[in-house]
Amino acid sequence: MSPANAPSTPFPLSVRQQGKGFPILCLHGHPGSADCMGVFTDSLSEQFWTIAPDLRGYGKSRTRTPFTMQDHLTDLEALLDRLGIEECPILGWSLGGILAMELALRNPTRFPGLILVGTAARPISNLPPPTALELLFTLLAGGLNWLKPGWHWNIDTFGRQSLLKYLLAQHNPTAYRFLARAGGPATVKTSRHAHNALNRALAQHYNRIPDLAALDCPCLVLSGAEDRHILTQASYETAQHLKNSQWICYPETAHLFPWEIPARVNRDIQEWLRTHFNAEQGRL
Structure with missing residues (x-):
């Protein structure tokens, strides 16, 4: 994904909304959908208003037109505008975490906090070819x-x-x-256009580590110790370059650790939110 802002027409995203109160934007990974974020939103929506869209080319946000990773940012900003949301923290898992950082770098005042799950500003994996x-x-x-x-x-x-x-x-x-x-x-519902957009971005050796110093907002960075899709070392590197971050690494878990130990992950997220945000009024 290039840092440059490329003009594009917003795509009308399908969105799953739960709860009420201060909003939290919840972004899924690849492949993924809003339903994948239910592990977080079913808990968070007891206190917050959770907004979990299907990104363009995923889930119910069907498209037959090719797009770029940059288009996701345009779609998400347009979604928040449509919902009348001026500011909100973001919870992003894997690809969703990368998009969260991109949105915050693009408009720091609109996104006062980031929860980054199994992700990195310079993602590195060590997956072997499948047999x-x-x-x-x-x-x-x-x-x-x-x-x-x-x-x-x-x-x-x-x-x-x-x-x-x-x-x-x-x-x-x-x-x-x-x-x-x-x-x-x-x-099954992740489109070939979504696969192609991600593969093109990865081929450019995505690296936003040098730009993270521009972010002052509080960040919670969560990682699975045995993650091979985005290595825990890459997650830790991201946390180290964020000015105001807390990093938690869960032993004996991998990339899908929120599904392995959902109660513990949600407890840590709730505790972090209580420290930085009020469910009714936003940031403390």
């Missing part, structure tokens, strides 16, 4: 998990041998139920 057997086991694990979410036999027989071993460190039924409810459908 044919891993791909087969992934199809079998996903199909059986859709039919019987959280089935221990499927997890132990296929799940642990599939590509899910790079997304999960704790292969527990809770995580697999999230996969069945949100992860699988989101993967």
